[in-house]
Amino acid sequence: xxxxxxxxxxxxxxxxxxxxxxxxxxxxxxxxxxxxxxxxxxxxxxxxxxxxxxxxxxxxxxxxxxxxxxxxxxxxxxxxxxxxxxxxxxxxxxxxxxxxxxxxxxxxxxxxxxxxxxxxxxxxxxxxxxxxxxxxxxxxxxxxxxxxxxxxxxxxxxxxxxxxxxxxxxxxxxxxxxxxxxxxxxxxxxxxxxxxxxxxxxxxxxxxxxxxxxxxxxxxxxxxxxxxxxxxxxxxxxxxxxxxxxxxxx
Numbered sequence: 001x002x003x004x005x006x007x008x009x010x011x012x013x014x015x016x017x018x019x020x021x022x023x024x025x026x027x028x029x030x031x032x033x034x035x036x037x038x039x040x041x042x043x044x045x046x047x048x049x050x051x052x053x054x055x056x057x058x059x060x061x062x063x064x065x066x067x068x069x070x071x072x073x074x075x076x077x078x079x080x081x082x083x084x085x086x087x088x089x090x091x092x093x094x095x096x097x098x099x100x101x102x103x104x105x106x107x108x109x110x111x112x113x114x115x116x117x118x119x120x121x122x123x124x125x126x127x128x129x130x131x132x133x134x135x136x137x138x139x140x141x142x143x144x145x146x147x148x149x150x151x152x153x154x155x156x157x158x159x160x161x162x163x164x165x166x167x168x169x170x171x172x173x174x175x176x177x178x179x180x181x182x183x184x185x186x187x188x189x190x191x192x193x194x195x196x197x198x199x200x201x202x203x204x205x206x207x208x209x210x211x212x213x214x215x216x217x218x219x220x221x222x223x224x225x226x227x228x229x230x231x232x233x234x235x236x237x238x239x240x241x242x243x244x245x246x247x248x249x250x
Contacts, residue, residue, distance in 0.1 A: 010103040010149050011037065016044045016094055018087075020106035020115060023049040023075065024250055026063050028168050029107050035070060044094045045071040048087060050111040053077040054249045078114040079246065088119060092143065099145040109169030109244065116140060116148055163189075169244040173237040183236035184210040186243060194250040201248050214239065 011017055017038045021029040026049060038045045047067050052060060052075040060075055067073040074090055076083030091102060104112045120140045140148045165171035166182045167189070173179050187210040190197050199205050204216050217223075218230035221238060225231045242248055 007034070007105055008037075010105065011041070011043065013101055014043060014103035014149060015098075015100040016046065016091060016102045018046050018048050018091075018102060018104045018115070019071075020048050020050050020104060020110045020112050022107075022110050022168060023052040023055050023060065023063065025168055026067065028164055029110055031105075031107070034105065039071075046087070046090055046094070047071050047073045048115065049073065049075045050078055050115060051246055052083065053080055054246050056250075059250070076115065076118075078111045078118050081118055084115075084118045087115075088142070091146075095146065097144070101139070101147050101149055102142065103149050107168055107170055119148060166240055167243070172244070173240045176240075179236045179240070180232045183214060183232075183239045186239060187213050190243070190248060190250065197248055197250055201242070 011034070019031070019035065019038075030047075035045060047070065049060075049063060049067075055063075064073050064075070072090055072094075074083060074087045076087055078084075091100075104116055106112050119142060142148050162171070162176055162178060163182050163185050166173070166176060166186065173182075176182050187198065191206055191210075191213075195206065198213065202217055202220065204213065204220055207213055207216060214232070214235050215230045217239070218232075218235040219228075221235065223231045223234040223238060
């Protein structure tokens with residue numbers, strides 16, 4: 001069965017749906033059609049912004065103001081276990097002590113399984129930074145008569161370009177046909193959204209363009225080929241992976 005089948009089945013069998021978004025990229029990691037389907041079928045929706053430790057408070061407030069128009073919005077950092085208690089409280093408020101099944105949905109690499117583990121308080125689901133790692137579905141007890149159901153991420157590839165797939169972590173660098181082009185675009189995107197981010201992460205000042213930045217970063221990191229020139233494959237991989245693993249804060 002395909003990922004769509006499992007996700008739609010999870011929504012159908014649940015009372016509450018937790019939609020996990022990347023706090024850095026809420027618009028890119030939202031699935032508007034699924035949100036409409038969830039609300040249309042009178043399911044309770046909670047929007048969970050994971051990786052919130054990677055954005056500023058100002059950015060967080062902007063996101064919350066917009067997303068609260070759709071559904072209750074909770075900020076968490078599954079990596080640091082922050083916000084999990086608030087998320088549990090929100091689920092409890094929505095269902096009280098009534099029997100419930102809670103579905104967790106989202107794109108690959110947004111942290112669905114890590115959040116499930118944090119909510120359950122143990123290693124309930126296997127996790128990996130490799131996009132699409134979670135397979136199938138499993139139930140984990142949260143409260144008495146209330147269970148969490150993990151669902152694989154769903155991503156409609158035909159609606160995403162290669163840069164967006166790399167940005168949201170749904171394609172690792174080795175799956176990209178134009179890795180260098182994506183890295184150049186990513187460096188410029190990060191610089192545009194936080195002019196200090198790259199310098200704070202790597203200690204390399206922004207020289208004015210992505211190509212020069214990556215060349216200087218390659219020199220600093222020793223990602224070089226014969227003749228002391230930048231190894232574009234290696235430095236592009238480094239930048240994309242650092243972004244996907246949350247090492248760069250915006």
